[in-house]
Amino acid sequence: MGIEIGMPRPIRRAMAFGLRLAPIAQRRACVKVVSLVAPRIAARLASVLEVHGSPWPSSFAALPLRPDAVAVWGYLRSEIGLGTAARGALEALRLTGRAAAGMDVPLPDRANVDYPVDAPSFRPGTNLAFINPPEILTGEAFFPHRALRGTRRIAHWAWELSHLPRAWLPAVDRFDELWAGSNFVAQAIAETTARKVEILPYVVSERELTPRAMARAAALGLPDEAFVFLCAFDFASHPARKNPTGAIRAFVDAFPATDPDGPWLIVKSHGAATTDIAAARIMEACGGHPRVRAIHSVLSRREMALLQDACDCIVSLHHSEGFGLNIAECMLAGKAAIATGYSGNMDFMDAANSYPVGYKLVDVRDAEYPHHQGQVWAEPDRDEAVELMRHVASRREEAQGRGAAARATILARFTAAAVARDWTRLLG
Structure with a gap:
């Protein structure tokens, strides 16, 4: 059946039978895990998957x-x-x-x-x-x-x-x-x-925007005068890479818990925590701050859009992003963006339309991300992030101006109409 020859025949047969029954996504996950530890076995395993479950007649x-x-x-x-x-x-x-x-x-x-x-x-x-x-x-x-x-x-x-x-x-x-x-x-x-x-480029889909006050009342129940930061991530996208704890700790450092009228941080997550430790670290970073609200739920696109419209500033102190779609979506909604000035998001972020955070490159450590050997990513400057969060919260008119510039950038280069021009160029 193409499974590793060195395995005993009963084990090979059991694996082959199990793979016939497994949903495609489970087979996919199996190949990913095996490929991390034994490329030769993964290659053999792939030949088994080839003959089972193909959706193409x-x-x-x-x-x-x-x-x-x-x-x-x-x-x-x-x-x-x-x-x-x-x-x-x-x-x-x-x-x-x-x-x-x-x-x-x-x-x-x-x-x-x-x-x-x-x-x-x-x-x-x-x-x-x-x-x-x-x-x-x-x-x-x-x-x-x-x-x-x-x-x-x-x-x-x-x-x-x-x-x-x-x-x-x-x-x-x-x-x-x-x-x-x-x-x-x-x-x-x-x-x-x-x-x-x-x-x-990835398409950032245009949508109808909901006025902030209306969106805030519907999604959060917070007063219109409050300044709201948003940090959003998926546990399945590796919390170590997304670094939500970095954003949470920067917020806690920036704004005292004793100020009842201070800014809020909404931490939106979904997906199963990869480990209890990952979830515990995020809760620990919140430190019982009264104005840090966690929302752990799969939201519909409409619900997520309302949440984006309800915030004033998206915060992403990621270590690395292939693109940064959540940042781009908030920028299209006219929101200020504070994000690590490294990786894919720098295709649409600059000092004129957002607030890039300085960083230093560090080695990716074992268990932080697949295929970490020889890889580096950004460690954002936490002190700079703290100052930027204080800056945008106290200079709302400037932050709104950056948000308007951000929206103009995304509209010009990353909507479906803009990417259609890239398609035409690439197809010839």
Whole structure:
């Protein structure tokens, strides 16, 4: 069955049988875990996944080729970041007027987005995959690269550190081109692969804004005169990288708990804590501060939009971001942004439209992030972050001006209409 030859036959058979029954997302997680500890076993395991559960029928390769058509492949019905990215790219692609198709890669236990997808009736001449190498290397289950030979196959990968993992390199040869969503990710891929990498930015979706006072009353029940900071993260995105404790500690240092009229910090999280220690550290950082409110819940897009509209300033003292979509969404809503001045968010942040925080580069430590060996990321200057938080809270008119400049930046470069122009340039 392709599982490690050195394993006893009963174990090999049990693993193969279990994989037949496991949902695709569980197989995907299994490959990720195994790839961290035993690349050779992971490669064998991938060959098992290839023959089970592929959503692409055997007749797919026999479908007629449509050279002018462009398809976006990804988790179109899932709320995960790559799903959001794929939907945004497809939205922008359709604005170009080209024949466009969405190819949904099913994640049965994460299919919680109502998104219309038609069954494929042709093989597109150009295919852009928002699917990372651990899944690509499972074979045909996530992307039918063999059936798409002779077409233009493009990978659009998400990564958050300074160098692409060596374990991802075997996936490079399955694509004709490599694209990325930010200059930071493009540089990480290019330095590791020696391939040219084009940039197709992530789409920051436009939406109707709710007046702050109305949004605040609906989402938080706080008075309009209060200044509200927002820190948002997903436990599944590695709390060590997102560094919410850094933002919380900076807020606690900046604003005494004894001031009943001082600013508020809303800490929005979702996803299961990877460890009890991670959750405990976040609670410890809050230190019982009366104006730090934690919201741990999966919100609808409408609910999250209300929360963003209710705040005055987004705070992200991350160590590294592939792009920083939450920051960009708040900037599109006209909010001030205080964020580490490093990585993908610097494609849209500068001193004129936001408040970048200084940093120093430090080594990524064991257990902080997968493939940490030889990687560095930013340690934001906490004292500077404290001063910036005090600054924006006391100079609201200036902060609102930066927020207006931030909105103009995102509208000009990262909406679907703007990214449609990038599509046109890249497709030729």
